[in-house]
Amino acid sequence: MKNTSDLLRRLQRLMPAGVQPRFTTAEELLAWQQEEGRKRSVEVEKLNNKVRAEKIFGRSGIQNLHRNCTFKNYEVKGDGQRHALSLAKSYAMNFGNGFTSFVFSGSPGTGKNHLAAAIGNYLLAQNRSVLIVTVADLMLRVRACYDGGQSESALLDELDRVDLLVLDEVGIQKGSQHEKVLLNQIVDRRLAAMKPVGVLTNLNYDELAATLGERVVDRLKMDKGIWVNFTWGSFRSQVRNSQPYRQ
Ligand SMILES: Nc1ncnc2c1ncn2[C@@H]1O[C@H](COP(=O)(O)OP(=O)(O)O)[C@@H](O)[C@H]1O
Ligand SMILES: [Mg+2]
Missing domain, CATH: 1.10.20 (Histone, subunit A)
Structure with missing residues (x-):
C-alpha cells in the first residue's frame, strides 16, 4: 500500500x-x-x-460472401427449411453447453453456408472465435506449411483452438488419402478436446462415413449432434422461378 x-x-x-x-x-x-x-x-x-481465425487463414472467420447471412434474412418456404432454421438457431443459442456438432447435408445452393454463417455471425458477435473453411482451402494451407518447411502440427493446434470450426465442401472434390487422413485427424482431435465441428457436405451419411471415417462420423453424433438434410432446391433457382416471366 x-x-x-x-x-x-x-x-x-x-x-x-x-x-x-x-x-x-x-x-x-x-x-x-x-x-x-x-x-x-x-x-x-x-x-x-x-x-485467432484471422491468424490461420489471413482473413476473418467468415468469407465476405456470407458475412451478411443471418437467421433473420434466411427465407423459409416449407417445413424443411423451417426445421433447419430452428435447429440452427437453437444450436447458436445453446453454444457452449457441451460440444454439440452439426452436419448440414444437401446439394449446392440450398443454404447450408447461409445457416452455418448465421450461426458463425451470431457467435462472433459474442466474441467467440469461428472459422468456416473449405476443404480445398485447408489443403492449400497445409501445403503452404510443407513448402515453408513447417510441420502441420502448429496448424492443427490453431484449428483446435477456435471455438467453432466448420469444414465446408466436404466431399465436393474426390480427396486423396492424405486429405482423408488429415480431415479425420482434425475432427478427431477437436472432438477429443470436446470442441464442436460443423460439416457442410453434399454427401449422405454412408458417403460421409467413407470420407471422414465411420468412427469420426459416429462421434459427430455424440452430445446430441445434429444432422440436417437440405432436401429442397437451390435458392437461386427458386428465386428465378418465382420471378414473373419477362421477355
Ligand atoms: N433460405 C434462404 N434464404 C435466403 N437466402 C438463401 C437461402 N438459401 C440460400 N440463400 C442464399 O443463396 C446463396 C447460396 O446459398 P449457400 O448457403 O451458399 O448454399 P450451399 O452452401 O448450400 O451451397 C447464398 O447467397 C445464400 O445466402
Ligand atoms: Mg456451400
Missing part, C-alpha cells in the same frame, strides 16, 4: 490546481487500477478470439 500512497501523493503534486482528483485515497486508486486491469484482460481475450 505504501507504493500506491506514494504514487497518489506524486499524482496530487502534479495535478493542476482546480482539477478534482479522481481518487482521494490509496485504496480507491488501487481498486481503480485493478478494475482497469480486469477490463483490459477481458478486452485482450476478446481480441485474441477475434484474431
Whole structure:
C-alpha cells in the first residue's frame, strides 16, 4: 500500500490546481487500477478470439460472401427449411453447453453456408472465435506449411483452438488419402478436446462415413449432434422461378 500512497501523493503534486482528483485515497486508486486491469484482460481475450481465425487463414472467420447471412434474412418456404432454421438457431443459442456438432447435408445452393454463417455471425458477435473453411482451402494451407518447411502440427493446434470450426465442401472434390487422413485427424482431435465441428457436405451419411471415417462420423453424433438434410432446391433457382416471366 505504501507504493500506491506514494504514487497518489506524486499524482496530487502534479495535478493542476482546480482539477478534482479522481481518487482521494490509496485504496480507491488501487481498486481503480485493478478494475482497469480486469477490463483490459477481458478486452485482450476478446481480441485474441477475434484474431485467432484471422491468424490461420489471413482473413476473418467468415468469407465476405456470407458475412451478411443471418437467421433473420434466411427465407423459409416449407417445413424443411423451417426445421433447419430452428435447429440452427437453437444450436447458436445453446453454444457452449457441451460440444454439440452439426452436419448440414444437401446439394449446392440450398443454404447450408447461409445457416452455418448465421450461426458463425451470431457467435462472433459474442466474441467467440469461428472459422468456416473449405476443404480445398485447408489443403492449400497445409501445403503452404510443407513448402515453408513447417510441420502441420502448429496448424492443427490453431484449428483446435477456435471455438467453432466448420469444414465446408466436404466431399465436393474426390480427396486423396492424405486429405482423408488429415480431415479425420482434425475432427478427431477437436472432438477429443470436446470442441464442436460443423460439416457442410453434399454427401449422405454412408458417403460421409467413407470420407471422414465411420468412427469420426459416429462421434459427430455424440452430445446430441445434429444432422440436417437440405432436401429442397437451390435458392437461386427458386428465386428465378418465382420471378414473373419477362421477355
Ligand atoms: N433460405 C434462404 N434464404 C435466403 N437466402 C438463401 C437461402 N438459401 C440460400 N440463400 C442464399 O443463396 C446463396 C447460396 O446459398 P449457400 O448457403 O451458399 O448454399 P450451399 O452452401 O448450400 O451451397 C447464398 O447467397 C445464400 O445466402
Ligand atoms: Mg456451400
